[in-house]
Amino acid sequence: MSTFFSPLLADLAPYVPGEQPQDRAYVKLNTNESPYPPPPGVAWALSGREVEDLRLYPDPAAKALKAALARQYGVGEDQVFVGNGSDEVLDFAFLAYATDGRGVAFPDITYGFYPVFAALHRVEARAIPLREGFRLAVEDYARLSRTIVIANPNAPTGLALRRDEVEQVVRANPDSVVVIDEAYVDFGAESAVPLVARYGNLLVVQTFSKSRSMAGARLGYAIGCPALIRDLATIQFSTNPYNVSRTALRAGEQALAEQAYFDDNCRKIQETRAYTKAALEALGFFCTDSRANFLFARHPRLAGEALYRGLKERGVLVRWFDSPRIRDFNRITIGTRPQMDLLLEKVRELL
Numbered sequence: 001m002s003t004f005f006s007p008l009l010a011d012l013a014p015y016v017p018g019e020q021p022q023d024r025a026y027v028k029l030n031t032n033e034s035p036y037p038p039p040p041g042v043a044w045a046l047s048g049r050e051v052e053d054l055r056l057y058p059d060p061a062a063k064a065l066k067a068a069l070a071r072q073y074g075v076g077e078d079q080v081f082v083g084n085g086s087d088e089v090l091d092f093a094f095l096a097y098a099t100d101g102r103g104v105a106f107p108d109i110t111y112g113f114y115p116v117f118a119a120l121h122r123v124e125a126r127a128i129p130l131r132e133g134f135r136l137a138v139e140d141y142a143r144l145s146r147t148i149v150i151a152n153p154n155a156p157t158g159l160a161l162r163r164d165e166v167e168q169v170v171r172a173n174p175d176s177v178v179v180i181d182e183a184y185v186d187f188g189a190e191s192a193v194p195l196v197a198r199y200g201n202l203l204v205v206q207t208f209s210k211s212r213s214m215a216g217a218r219l220g221y222a223i224g225c226p227a228l229i230r231d232l233a234t235i236q237f238s239t240n241p242y243n244v245s246r247t248a249l250r251a252g253e254q255a256l257a258e259q260a261y262f263d264d265n266c267r268k269i270q271e272t273r274a275y276t277k278a279a280l281e282a283l284g285f286f287c288t289d290s291r292a293n294f295l296f297a298r299h300p301r302l303a304g305e306a307l308y309r310g311l312k313e314r315g316v317l318v319r320w321f322d323s324p325r326i327r328d329f330n331r332i333t334i335g336t337r338p339q340m341d342l343l344l345e346k347v348r349e350l351l
Contacts, residue, residue, distance in 0.1 A: 008122065009120070011119070012116075012119050012120060013116065013119065014116060015112055015113045015116045016112070017031070018030045018031035018032075018317075018319055019317065021317075024315065025315070026312075026315055026316065026317045027315060027316045027317065027335065027339050027342055027343065028317050028333070028335075029316060029317055029318050029332050029333040029334075029335055029339065029343060030317040030318050030319040030331075030333060031215075031319070031333065032155075032184075032210060032292070032293055032294050032331075032333045033209075033210075033215050033333065034210060034211070034212075034213040034215070034265065034269075034293070035269075035334070035335040035336045035339060036213050036265045036268075036336075037213055038212070038213045038214055038251065038255060039254075039255065039258040039261040039262075041254045041255075041257065041258050042214075042251045042254050042255055042258075044254075045250050045251060045253070045254035046247055046250060046251060050246065050247065050250050053246060054246060054247070056246070057242050057246075058242055058244060058245055058246040058249055059249065060236075060237070060241040060242055060243075062082040062244060062249055063077075064249065064253055065082055065221075065249050065252045065253050065256075066080040066081075066082060068252070068253050068256045068257075069082070069221055069223075069256065072256055072259075073193050073223060075193070075196065075197075075223055076226070078226040078229060079196065079223055079224060079225065079226060079229055080221060080222070080223055080229065081221060081222040081223075081224075081229045081232040081233060081236075082219070082220075082221045082244055082249075082252075083219075083220045083221065083222070083232075083236070083243060083244065084218050084219070084220070084240075084243045084244050084248075085207065085209065085218040085219065085220045086181065086183055086205050086206065086207035086209070086220030086221075087113060087220070088218075088220065088243065089205050089220045089221065089222045089232065090113065090114075090117060090149070090179070090181060090205060091117055091120075092232045092235045092236065093147075093149070093177070093179050093203060093205070093222070093232070094117040094118065094120075094121050094123060094147075094149075095121055095235055096231045096232060096234075096235055097147040097176075097177040097179075097231075098118070098121065098123045098146070098147040099121050099122070099123055102145065102146045102147060102176070103123060103124035103125065103126060103146040103147070104118055104123050104124075104125050104126070104146055104147045104148070104149060105125070105126045105127075105128055105141065105144050105146050105147070105148050105149070106125070106126075106127065106128070106148070106149040106150065106151075107127065107128055107129075107130050107136055107150070107151075107154065108127035108128060108129045108130060108325075109130050109134060109154075109156075109157060109323070109325060109326060110150075110151050110154055110155065111151045111154075111155045111181065111183075112321075114149055115127070126144075126146065128140050128141065130157075133288075134154070134157040134159055134288060135159065136150070136154065136159070136161060138161070138165045138168045138169050138172075141169045141172065141173070142169075142172035142173070143172055143173065144173060144176065145173075145175065145176060146176060147176055147177050147178075147179065148169060148173060148176060148177075148178045148179065149179045149181065150166070150169065150178070150179070150180055150181065151181040151183065151184075152166060152180050152181065152182060152185065152189060152192070153184045153185065153187070153188075153189050153290070153291045153292040155183070155184065155292065155294075155331075156294070156296055156319065156321065156326065156329070156331040157288050157290070157296050158184070158288050158289070158290025158291055158292040158294060158295065158296050159288055159289060159290070159291070160185075160188070160189035160190070160291040160292075161189075161190075162190055163190040163191070163192055163194070163195065166178075166180055166190075166192045166195065167192075167195055167199075170192075170195065170199045170201060170202050171199070173201065174201060175201075176201060177201050177202075177203060177228065178199075178201055178202050178203070179203045179205060180192045180202065180203070180204050180205065181205050182204055182205060182206045183205075183206065183207050183209065183210055184210055184211075184291070184292035184293060184294075185206065186210070186211035186262070186266050187210075187211065187266055187269060187270055187273070187291060187292050187293045188270055188291040188292075189291040189292075191204065191206075192204050193223050196223055196224055196225065199225075200225040200227065200228070202224060202225075203222055203223075203224040203228050204222065204223045204224065205220065205221070205222045206220065206221055206222075206223070207219070207220040207221075208220065208251075208252055208255060210293055211262055211265065211266050211293070212255050212262055213255075213262070213265065214248075214251060214252070214255060217247070217248040217251050217252070218244075218245075218248060219244065219248045219249075219251070219252050269293050269334050272334050272335070272336070272337055272340055273290065273293070273294075273295065273334045275337070275340065276295060276332070276334065276340045276343070276344070277290075277295055279340075279344050280295065280297055280344070280347070283299070283344075283347060283348065283351060284299055284300060284301070284351075285297045285298065285299050286298050286299075286300075293333060293334050294331050294332055294333045294334060295331070295332045295334070296326075296329050296330075296331055296332075297329060297330055297332060298328045298329045298330075299351070301351070302350060302351065303327075303328060304320050304326075304327050304328045304329050304330050305320055305322070305327070306350075307320070307330050307347070307350060308320035308330055310346075310350040311343070311346055311347070311350070314346040314349065314350075315346075316342065316343050316346050318330045318331065318332045318333075318343075319331040319332075319333075
C-alpha cells in the first residue's frame with residue numbers, strides 16, 4: 001500500500017474471489033460458474049456487425065436490454081436497471097441507500113462482498129447471526145431502521161426463503177430499502193420480483209453469471225419501483241455512464257431470447273445437484289438443503305481444509321472458507337455429471 005493511499009481506507013479488507021490457478025488443468029467447482037456454454041445464438045449475435053461496432057460507445061441507457069428484461073419479468077422498462085455484473089448493482093445500492101448514517105444489515109454468514117461494500121463506503125454494518133442450521137429468521141429483520149441486504153438463496157449455505165417470508169421482511173421495514181440478491185434464484189427458489197409491484201422499498205438484484213452461463217460478460221440487473229431505479233441511474237451517470245460493454249448488452253439480449261435453453265440447463269443442474277447430494281450423504285456427509293447451483297457439505301471425519309487441499313492436489317477445486325462457523329464446510333459448485341463423478345471418486349480416495 002502506497003503512502004498516498006487514503007488513510008480512510010487503510011483498514012479495507014478487499015473481497016477475495018475464488019481462486020483461478022493457472023499451474024495445471026483443474027475441474028473448477030469453486031466459483032459457481034455454469035458448466036454449460038451460452039446458447040449458440042449468443043456467438044452469432046456477437047459476430048460481424050457487432051464486432052465492427054466495437055469502435056462505438058455502448059448505449060448508456062441499455063434501452064434494448066431493459067426492454068427485453070421488462071418483457072421477461074412483466075414489469076415496466078422504467079423498473080429495470082442494468083449494471084456491470086450484479087456486484088456493481090449491489091455496490092450502487094450500498095452507496096445509494098446506506099451512506100446517510102442509517103447503516104446496513106445482512107446475515108453474518110452470507111456473500112462476502114457485503115461487508116466489503118460497507119467498509120468501502122464507510123457504512124456501519126450489523127451482521128445478524130443465522131439461527132441453528134444456518135436458518136435466516138425473518139423476525140430478526142423486523143423494524144431495523146437500516147438498509148437490509150439478503151441473498152436468497154443465501155451463499156454459501158444455499159438455503160432459501162419463501163416469497164412470503166421475503167414479503168414479511170419488506171413489510172416490517174417500510175422506511176428502509178430491502179435488497180434481495182437473487183444470483184442463484186433460478187436453481188429452485190422463489191423470486192421476489194412479483195412483490196415489486198406492491199412495495200416501493202424492494203429492490204431485486206439478479207445476474208446473467210450463473211443460470212445464464214455468462215459470468216465472463218459481467219452483466220447484472222435490478223428490478224424495483226421507478227424511483228429506486230432512478231437512484232441507481234444517478235450513481236451510474238455520476239461514475240461511469242458506459243458501464244456495460246456493447247458485447248455484454250448484445251449477448252444479454254440474445255440470451256433472453258433463448259429461455260428454453262437456460263431452463264433446460266437449470267433442470268440439469270438441479271438433477272445433478274440431487275444426484276451429488278445423495279452420493280455425498282451416502283459417504284457420510286451432511287449437506288444443507290441447497291436451492292443454488294452448489295452444495296454446502298461437511299464430513300464428520302474430514303476437516304474442511306483437509307478436504308479442500310486434498311481435492312486440489314487431485315485436480316478438483318472447491319471453495320473453503322476460513323471462518324469460524326463454517327470452517328468444517330466446503331462449497332461445491334455443481335458441474336456436469338462426469339465432473340461430479342470425478343469429484344466423488346476423489347472424495348472416496350480421501351476418505
